[in-house]
Amino acid sequence: MNPNVAIMAQPVSDRPPFPVRAARPIVEVRSVSKTYAGGIEALSGISLEFPEGRLTTLLGPSGCGKTTLLKIIAGLIPASGGQVLVDGREVTGPGPERAFVFQDFALMPWASVIRNVAFGLELRGVAHSEREAIAERHIARVGLKGFEQKYPHELSGGMRQRVGLARALAVDAKVVLMDEPFSAVDEQTRRKFQEELLELVANEGKSFIFVTHSIEEAVYVSDRIALLSRRPSRVSAIIEPQIQRGGDPEKIRRDSAYLDVVEAIWQQLRHYLD
Amino acid sequence: MVISGIRLPTMAALLVWAVVWEIAGHTDAGFILPPLSRIIWRVFEIVPTASFLEALLITGRAFLFGNMIAISVGVPLGILMGRSVIADRLLLPWVNLFLSAPLSALVPVIMVLFGLGQTTIVLTVVLFSMWIIVLNTRAGIRAISPSLVEMARSFGANRWQAFSRIYLWAALPEILAGIRLGVIRAVKGVVIGQLLVSVVGFGTLFEIYQSHFLMEHFWALLLVLFAFAFTVNELLARLERRFGYYAASR
Amino acid sequence: MQISELAPALPALRKAPAQRWRDLLIHPLVLRLVSFAAVLALWEYAGRIPLSPAFPTFLETLGGLGAIMADGTLFKAFLITLHPLVIGLTASIFCGVALGVLMGLHEPSEWLFAPIFVIAQAAPLAALIPILTFAYGIGLTAKVMTVCIMAMPVIVLNTLGAVRNTPKSLLEMGSSFLATRSQNIRLIILPAASPMIFAGLRLGCAAAFIGVILAELLITPTGIGDVISYNQSVADYPKMYAAILAIIVFSVLFIELLERIEVTLFRPEVRR
Numbered sequence: 001m002n003p004n005v006a007i008m009a010q011p012v013s014d015r016p017p018f019p020v021r022a023a024r025p026i027v028e029v030r031s032v033s034k035t036y037a038g039g040i041e042a043l044s045g046i047s048l049e050f051p052e053g054r055l056t057t058l059l060g061p062s063g064c065g066k067t068t069l070l071k072i073i074a075g076l077i078p079a080s081g082g083q084v085l086v087d088g089r090e091v092t093g094p095g096p097e098r099a100f101v102f103q104d105f106a107l108m109p110w111a112s113v114i115r116n117v118a119f120g121l122e123l124r125g126v127a128h129s130e131r132e133a134i135a136e137r138h139i140a141r142v143g144l145k146g147f148e149q150k151y152p153h154e155l156s157g158g159m160r161q162r163v164g165l166a167r168a169l170a171v172d173a174k175v176v177l178m179d180e181p182f183s184a185v186d187e188q189t190r191r192k193f194q195e196e197l198l199e200l201v202a203n204e205g206k207s208f209i210f211v212t213h214s215i216e217e218a219v220y221v222s223d224r225i226a227l228l229s230r231r232p233s234r235v236s237a238i239i240e241p242q243i244q245r246g247g248d249p250e251k252i253r254r255d256s257a258y259l260d261v262v263e264a265i266w267q268q269l270r271h272y273l274d
Numbered sequence: 275m276v277i278s279g280i281r282l283p284t285m286a287a288l289l290v291w292a293v294v295w296e297i298a299g300h301t302d303a304g305f306i307l308p309p310l311s312r313i314i315w316r317v318f319e320i321v322p323t324a325s326f327l328e329a330l331l332i333t334g335r336a337f338l339f340g341n342m343i344a345i346s347v348g349v350p351l352g353i354l355m356g357r358s359v360i361a362d363r364l365l366l367p368w369v370n371l372f373l374s375a376p377l378s379a380l381v382p383v384i385m386v387l388f389g390l391g392q393t394t395i396v397l398t399v400v401l402f403s404m405w406i407i408v409l410n411t412r413a414g415i416r417a418i419s420p421s422l423v424e425m426a427r428s429f430g431a432n433r434w435q436a437f438s439r440i441y442l443w444a445a446l447p448e449i450l451a452g453i454r455l456g457v458i459r460a461v462k463g464v465v466i467g468q469l470l471v472s473v474v475g476f477g478t479l480f481e482i483y484q485s486h487f488l489m490e491h492f493w494a495l496l497l498v499l500f501a502f503a504f505t506v507n508e509l510l511a512r513l514e515r516r517f518g519y520y521a522a523s524r
Numbered sequence: 525m526q527i528s529e530l531a532p533a534l535p536a537l538r539k540a541p542a543q544r545w546r547d548l549l550i551h552p553l554v555l556r557l558v559s560f561a562a563v564l565a566l567w568e569y570a571g572r573i574p575l576s577p578a579f580p581t582f583l584e585t586l587g588g589l590g591a592i593m594a595d596g597t598l599f600k601a602f603l604i605t606l607h608p609l610v611i612g613l614t615a616s617i618f619c620g621v622a623l624g625v626l627m628g629l630h631e632p633s634e635w636l637f638a639p640i641f642v643i644a645q646a647a648p649l650a651a652l653i654p655i656l657t658f659a660y661g662i663g664l665t666a667k668v669m670t671v672c673i674m675a676m677p678v679i680v681l682n683t684l685g686a687v688r689n690t691p692k693s694l695l696e697m698g699s700s701f702l703a704t705r706s707q708n709i710r711l712i713i714l715p716a717a718s719p720m721i722f723a724g725l726r727l728g729c730a731a732a733f734i735g736v737i738l739a740e741l742l743i744t745p746t747g748i749g750d751v752i753s754y755n756q757s758v759a760d761y762p763k764m765y766a767a768i769l770a771i772i773v774f775s776v777l778f779i780e781l782l783e784r785i786e787v788t789l790f791r792p793e794v795r796r
Contacts, residue, residue: 071696074700075700076696076699076700093699094699094700094701094702095702096702098700099700099701100696100697100700100701102693102696102697103693104693105693106691106693106694106696106697108694108712108715108716110715110716110718111715119697119701119711120701120702122711123698123701123702123703123704123707123711124702171701282635284635284638284639285639286635287635287636287637287638287639287640288639288640288643290636291639291640306655306658306659359550360550360555363550363552363555363556363559364555364556364558364559364562365559367556367559367560368559368563371776374730374775374776374779374780375772375775375776376730376733376734376737376771376772376775377734378650378734378737378738378741379737379752379768379771379772380768380772382741382752382753382756382764382768383765383768386576386578386756386761386764387575387576387578387579458646461648462648462649462650464648465648465650465651466648466650466738469650469651469653469654469738469742470741470742480651480654484654487658489655489658492654492655493655495651496651496652496655499647499648499651500643500647500648503646503647503648504643504646504647507646
């Protein structure tokens with residue numbers, strides 16, 4: 001076994017959860033299953049734990065139910081069985097401790113950037129001046145200072161997703177759920193985003209749950225990767241890339257540990273494709 | 275809608291309304307709105323009469339003929355407008371104008387010019403139905419992805435092949451939608467025309483029933499016309515769906 | 525002629541004078557003028573053949589228009605015609621949008637009401653006008669009702685469709701940020717639906733014009749219908765055509781105005 005990869009076979013639930021990093025789980029998914037109305041079984045008894053303050057990725061082939069699981073954690077769709085605990089409390093719907101970043105950005109085209117970013121706060125009844133101040137801070141945080149009064153159609157895809165990210169950060173949730181957030185932006189922007197995401201995870205003290213189908217992206221940004229199998233989806237492996245994330249973010253892409261983990265996951269995944 | 279696990283069909287609400295109608299028909303409103311049951315009875319009574327069948331024949335023939343003209347002129351015109359910028363700029367203002375103008379105001383003109391016969395009905399049908407066919411066809415042609423056309427060319431398709439194998443098929447969902455909307459407009463146009471000219475087709479019947487206060491007969495005629503319009507709409511919509519499966523994935 | 529394929533390459537070409545002439549010739553405004561001039565010339569020519577004794581030339585019709593405008597007939601007729609239009613359209617907009625929104629948000633009411641409007645949109649509702657005349661007499665009420673039955677279905681169905689078409693991800697976004705039902709409706713559904721609702725109002729307006737003209741022609745000719753049928757009966761065709769032309773041009777311009785408002789208000793390029 002490759003020394004740079006910690007692959008754990010399922011089930012993991014009955015052993016001490018994290019041999020490498022002993023962080024407490026902020027989100028626990030307990031034998032969650034989902035069957036859609038047409039009888040399609042998307043998820044079958046998934047159990048997973050998401051450590052606090054880290055970025056955990058759900059990785060798997062297209063249509064494997066990654067997004068379904070993420071939306072169940074978000075409380076946007078109900079699970080058919082099992083339960084999800086966030087911070088020890090069971091999920092029955094969306095909650096203020098979770099914020100969602102959408103694949104298609106989900107920006108309101110009739111509202112300016114600042115109003116979009118402040119939307120979560122507006123819904124909570126935060127006073128106008130206060131929420132604008134908070135929103136301005138987060139707009140600056142994602143590098144969009146000066147674009148407050150622009151409208152979504154005046155922004156590029158990458159900038160739109162920055163707005164979506166700022167909106168999620170503005171409500172100061174403990175858990176940020178990201179549904180393939182970089183899939184609709186170009187490759188260069190995507191790399192930049194990935195680097196910034198690492199910085200965000202390191203500095204914000206939030207927990208991130210990230211969905212992607214890109215192996216490279218998953219390995220680059222994640223502390224922990226849950227590999228999902230094809231439908232009906234289960235966790236086929238949990239991988240913790242042991243990558244030094246100090247120094248230069250560009251170095252990681254040439255790091256042998258990074259490349260080894262990518263290769264190991266590809267070996268795991270390729271037999272699903274046959 | 276689902277009530278306690280049982281899925282109610284979409285159009286089932288019409289049964290509720292039929293009951294409401296029946297009850298209302300037995301109150302004082304019955305003078306204007308006779309009970310539905312009696313109206314349905316009248317339908318079976320008037321449909322086999324000679325005057326009804328004659329009206330149906332005259333109107334139906336003119337309706338079919340008018341729609342054929344509208345389609346065979348409208349579709350090529352729409353394709354031309356979708357392909358040529360000049361034709362588009364020359365014709366689009368007129369198509370839009372006729373599409374949003376209250377064409378019922380033109381029916382008296384047609385009557386004055388072409389008398390009260392078949393020609394008037396045919397022209398009314400063409401006038402009402404053609405423009406939406408043109409506009410939809412144009413939209414369908416313009417929505418064709420350039421790469422599809424380039425694909426055909428790269429395989430050496432000539433103009434006719436590109437037209438018959440690519441353009442017509444790729445735009446077919448829009449063309450069919452245009453034809454359906456056009457036919458519906460034509461039904462409305464014909465009825466308007468015959469209400470205004472009470473000596474042709476159903477116009478005669480409308481006039482007789484109206485002047486003799488035969489409300490049940492009048493409603494029966496309405497029911498037949500509405501049912502006809504609805505059925506035609508549904509049939510064409512079904513045809514549209516048969517080809518519409520690829521409309522979203524071109 | 526495949527200018528659409530040539531167009532992107534045009535700026536790259538050196539613009540020869542001939543090229544510049546061509547550019548000018550296919551300019552939208554030029555072509556529009558050419559198009560209108562051609563049709564009007566054709567009308568003038570057809571009137572002069574003459575196609576029919578009852579077909580005045582364009583210039584004669586313009587003369588007729590001048591005459592009925594000068595003696596105030598047209599203005600008075602418009603006022604009378606527009607009266608039921610304004611009342612009926614206002615009522616249809618308020619009731620139609622309210623009903624459409626209700627149906628969009630509340631499934632049982634959609635189940636109950638939608639089939640009626642679906643049928644009403646396909647059916648030749650003009651045939652109800654004689655019955656409305658029976659029920660309400662030949663006065664203003666019957667005309668208002670005529671406008672309503674013509675305008676309502678498209679307004680209701682567009683509003684329903686608009687509310688139903690709210691992008692799913694925006695709804696999910698709202699609920700992930702804990703929007704209440706009323707916040708969801710006020711801040712997401714209605715703003716997202718408003719362009720399509722307005723488009724429905726524009727279509728409803730076009731239908732209302734049809735309704736009011738039918739009311740004029742079928743119930744009682746008091747306004748523009750009176751001008752049309754009086755001049756028809758005395759065979760003053762230029763004036764008859766002028767009245768028809770006037771009401772058509774008026775309604776087309778009004779609807780064009782609504783379309784302009786729609787574009788500036790909702791800026792379709794803003795919503796992808």
